[in-house]
Structures are given as structure tokens and as C-alpha cells.
Amino acid sequence: MSSANPTYRLLIALVLAVVLIALDQRSRWVDPLRYALGYLTAPVQYLAHLPVDAANGVMRLTETRTRLMESRERLERQVLILEQKVQRLAVLQAENTRLRELLNSSANLDASVLVAEIIGVDPDPNRQELVINKGLRDEVSQGQAVLDSEGLIGQVVETGPLSARVLLITDASHAMSVQVNRNGVRAILAGTGQGSRLRLLYVPDTADIREGDLLVSTGLGKLYPRGYPVARVVSVNHQSGASFSDIEARPTAHLDRVSHVLLVQSMEPVSAPDMETDGGDAGAGPADEADTEDADATE
Numbered sequence: 001m002s003s004a005n006p007t008y009r010l011l012i013a014l015v016l017a018v019v020l021i022a023l024d025q026r027s028r029w030v031d032p033l034r035y036a037l038g039y040l041t042a043p044v045q046y047l048a049h050l051p052v053d054a055a056n057g058v059m060r061l062t063e064t065r066t067r068l069m070e071s072r073e074r075l076e077r078q079v080l081i082l083e084q085k086v087q088r089l090a091v092l093q094a095e096n097t098r099l100r101e102l103l104n105s106s107a108n109l110d111a112s113v114l115v116a117e118i119i120g121v122d123p124d125p126n127r128q129e130l131v132i133n134k135g136l137r138d139e140v141s142q143g144q145a146v147l148d149s150e151g152l153i154g155q156v157v158e159t160g161p162l163s164a165r166v167l168l169i170t171d172a173s174h175a176m177s178v179q180v181n182r183n184g185v186r187a188i189l190a191g192t193g194q195g196s197r198l199r200l201l202y203v204p205d206t207a208d209i210r211e212g213d214l215l216v217s218t219g220l221g222k223l224y225p226r227g228y229p230v231a232r233v234v235s236v237n238h239q240s241g242a243s244f245s246d247i248e249a250r251p252t253a254h255l256d257r258v259s260h261v262l263l264v265q266s267m268e269p270v271s272a273p274d275m276e277t278d279g280g281d282a283g284a285g286p287a288d289e290a291d292t293e294d295a296d297a298t299e
Contacts, residue, residue, distance in 0.1 A: 101149035102262055113147075113262040114138060119163065128168040128193065130154075132261060135162045143223055145264040151229035151252030152176075152217060153261055168255055169230065170196055177221065178230050181214040189215060189231060189249065196255055198231050200247040207245065211236050215249060225264055229253075 102115060116138075120131030134140045136159050144156040146166045154174065158165040167174055172193030178200075179186045185208060188201040203209060213233040219226025231249035238245050 098149065098258075098260055102260055105147070105149045105262070112265045114140070114265050116140075116146075116164075116261050116263055118259055118261065122165075126172070126193065128171040128191070128255075129157070130166040130168065130261075132164050132166060132263075133162070134263065135160045135164050137161055139265065140164045140263060145224045147225075147228065147262045147264065148253045148258045148260075150254060151231070152224055153251075153253045153255060153258065155223055156263070166261070169251060169253075170194075170198060170255060175201070176224060176230070177218045178215040179218050180209055181216045182210075183208055185209060186218060187215075187247075196250055198249040198251060200233075200245075200249060203245050203247055205238055205243060205245050209233060209236060209245070209247060214252075 099115070114134060116132040116134040118130050119133045122129035122131075130153075132140075132146075140156060140159050142156055142159055146153045146155060152169060154166050154168040154171070156164050157167040168191070169176065169189070170191040170193065172191055175188055175190040177186060178189045187203050187207070187209070190199050190201050192199055200209070200215075211233055214229060215231045215233065217224040217226060217228045217230050224230075229252040231251050233247060234250050235248045236245055237247070
């Protein structure tokens with residue numbers, strides 16, 4: 001009997017289930033019962049789905065954190081790139097300003113010029129030279145004047161196919177003729193080989209040269225354009241009993257931070273009187289030859 005009780009209970013449950021299914025299909029009186037049972041089964045369903053919902057929530061949080069970290073790294077990379085571009089733009093802007101100054105200064109020269117970039121500096125402390133990226137291919141020749149937007153830098157002393165060496169005006173072996181822009185007094189300006197120091201040689205103690213005077217090129221020797229700034233007097237020392245004054249000057253050009261320079265390719269022809277003199281001599285030659293040819297033909 002005891003073994004039959006479970007079987008009877010199962011059969012009774014099945015019968016009740018079938019009856020409830022039939023009544024649910026044919027009538028609506030079971031709806032309140034289903035509604036009440038919904039309150040009882042809701043916690044069970046919530047607990048059953050809790051692990052799945054928790055796992056999904058953790059996955060969403062992980063994905064969100066991962067996306068945020070990726071977005072942060074991407075933004076940091078973009079910030080670095082933009083900062084680098086800003087720095088590059090600042091450099092390009094400064095370089096553009098220097099090039100504009102060079103081009104504006106070249107408009108004041110009676111010569112055609114070529115813009116070159118400095119690509120090297122002589123490491124020898126006893127030589128003050130620069131290397132530029134223009135050479136024989138660009139018709140650069142030895143002796144050409146080299147300028148920047150503020151004044152004379154030096155001259156080309158050696159040329160190669162693609163580069164050239166420029167001797168600075170501050171080199172100890174360099175000297176040139178200059179004149180005081182204020183009154184036209186001429187003197188010889190020589191380099192000292194010591195930084196940006198220049199000296200005026202053999203200036204009489206009575207010469208009218210003052211501190212702050214601008215020294216410009218005279219054009220003598222036709223290596224440098226005439227009337228271009230070269231240096232500015234920084235000190236004038238008169239020594240008692242000495243025949244010459246001790247005068248120091250500083251270049252107007254930025255020799256220590258210039259990056260682009262101008263090379264004077266062709267100078268303006270010499271003055272009219274010289275041209276007439278030279279032209280007369282040159283014209284006499286062809287005229288004499290023509291007279292000689294006529295004489296020969298007559299004979």
C-alpha cells in the first residue's frame with residue numbers, strides 16, 4: 001500500500017493537470033489563479049536569471065571600460081600628434097618669416113640672389129665656416145657674397161657639385177672694406193675668430209666713429225653689394241699716445257642662428273664713368289681692326 005501511494009499521487013496530479021488544461025482552454029476562471037501564482041513564481045524566475053544577468057552586466061562593464069581605455073589611448077595619441085603638428089607649424093611659421101625677410105631684403109639689392117639653406121658648420125674652432133646646400137649645379141662660384149635678412153654673413157670660398165663652403169666675416173682671415181653710414185668714413189673691418197667680435201683696423205684716433213654707428217659695405221672689390229649692413233660699432237677706445245683707436249663691432253647678421261641665406265649671383269654693372277672709360281678702350285680695338293682691314297683691302 002505504501003508503494004502504491006506515490007503512483008496514486010502521480011495519477012491524481014496528472015488528472016488534475018489535464019483537467020486544469022482543459023478548463024483553461026475552455027473557460028477564463030483559471031486566470032485569477034494564474035495571476036496569483038505569478039507573484040509566487042516571480043522571485044524564483046528572478047533568482048534563476050540572476051547569474052545570467054550578473055554575467056551580462058559584468059561583460060557590459062568590462063566592454064565599457066575597455067572601450068573607454070581604448071578611446072583614452074586613441075585621444076592621447078591624437079593629442080601627441082596634434083602637439084607635434086603645432087610645434088612643426090611653429091617652426092614652419094618662424095622659417096616662413098625668415099624666408100619672407102630674406103625675400104624682402106633681396107628686393108633692396110641691385111643683384112639677383114639665390115636662397116640657400118645651411119646644412120653644416122665647420123667643427124674646427126679656428127675656422128668659422130658654414131656649409132650650404134647649393135653648389136656648382138646652381139651656378140654658385142667662389143667669391144660670391146652671402147647675406148641674410150639683417151646683413152652680410154661672408155663669402156663662398158669653396159664650391160662642390162651640390163654644396164659650398166662659406167667663410168664668415170668673423171673669421172680671423174677675413175677682412176673687408178666698410179664705411180660709416182653716418183658720415184662715410186671708410187675703414188677695414190676684420191674678423192677676430194672669437195665669436196661675433198669684429199675689429200676696425202688702423203683707424204686714426206681722430207676719426208669720427210662713435211659707438212652705435214652702422215658700418216656698411218663699400219662695394220670695393222665687387223665681392224659684396226654696396227651699401228649693405230655689415231656690423232655696428234659697440235665700443236671705441238682712445239688710447240693716449242696711440243695713433244689708432246681700438247674699435248670693436250658686432251655683425252648685424254645673426255651668424256649663430258641663421259638657417260637660410262642669400263647668395264648674390266650677379267651684381268649691378270659698374271658706374272657710368274667707369275663703363276665709358278672701359279667702353280672707350282674696348283671700342284678702340286674693333287675700330288682699329290676695321291681700319292686695318294680696310295687698309296689691307298685697299299692695298
